[in-house]
Amino acid sequence: MPMVQLIDGTEVDSASEEWRFECECRHILNLPTLEERRAWLYGRAEFKYGRTMFTGGLLQRRxxxxxxxxxxxxxxxWKARQNPAA
Structure with missing residues (x-):
């Protein structure tokens, strides 16, 4: 498999867990709105059984x-994007 470079400069195989993890984080960070990022991480609020519950987020799954x-x-x-020269 081809080698790829992580944000910290480390080179890893493109099939590695490290690359998969960084790609997942990049995907969440690239979601268009803060609301969508929060829903992905923490779930969506739903009113069930007389109270507000959060479902479908990484928090509930992992x-x-x-x-x-x-x-x-x-x-x-995000910090690396803000300061690309560093």
């Missing part, structure tokens, strides 16, 4: 720790 890791990578990617 858990809080996974979302924190994704948020950290997204912040790293």
């Amino acid at each position: 858990g809080e720790e996974a979302v924190k890791i994704i948020e950290a990578k997204m912040m790293e990617l």
